[in-house]
Amino acid sequence: MFHGDRSGALLAAECVKIARVTVGVQVVIAPPFTALAACAAECLDSPLGLAAQDIHTLEDGPCTGEIGAETVKDVGCTWVIIGHSERRRIFAENDEKVVEKLDAALSAGLKPIVCVGETLAQRDAGHALRVLRLQVDAVSPLLSEAGVPVTMAYEPVWAIGTGKNASPEEVEQTHLAIRGWLGERDAKLARVACILYGGSVKPENAASLLACANVDGALIGGASLDAASFGAIVRSAFSRPAARSG
Helix, strand or coil, rough: CCHHHHHHHHHHHHHHHHHHHHCCCCCCCHHHHHHHHHHHHHCCCCCEEEEEECCEEECCCCCCCEEEHHHHHHHCCCCCEEECCHHHHCCCCCCHHHHHHHHHHCCCEEEEEEEEEECCHHCCCHHHHHHHHHHHHHHHHHHHCCCCCEEEEEEEHHCCCCCCCCCHHHHHHHHHHHHHHHHHCCCCHHHHCCEEEECCHHHHHHHHHCCCCCCCCCCCHHHHCHHHHHHHHHHHHHHHCCCCCC
């Protein structure tokens, strides 16, 4: 997630090169709204996917300053991030709002990346799994009904931008739990779900995280601002057995 349409386009062009040489790994970038058009031009006729960082639930009407699903689709997005930790934490988006946005994304034919994660306070209180289960259970009925492949991202809030990391063992256990909760709703949904990890992923730890059986890729923050770092992470995904996403 980077800033500025010109710098965004330059970085997108580098990401296109990365995506072209890592066939079999789905690479998606999520620039800010102001850079979407410039990045869409770079992504044209390439394997690089384009995502919006968020959408509003209303396409028309009194929603000044917001951008709807159809609008980002018209710009060139095929993906959208739903329920990012910053949306939940800073803008107080609850599970109900996340479901509304997910519904809007699916109705527009966008591929959602649904984020779930616990705060440090919730983790320290021993409530991490309960919080995650509530978040997963909120969206799984709609995902099951839609019948589309689902991409979810586990992003522990305490590990985002802090340099802290959950260990590969902790990440694997959490991803396995998420897949299990999806399976309680829909066995096929759980089988095809692509579950990403997002929490201070960088070249130094990407390989060990992506080696986990239930980690299908990464939701990359700060490291995505540098093409060399981002490329190194994508190559880690490319070299893992049965690579599916990055």
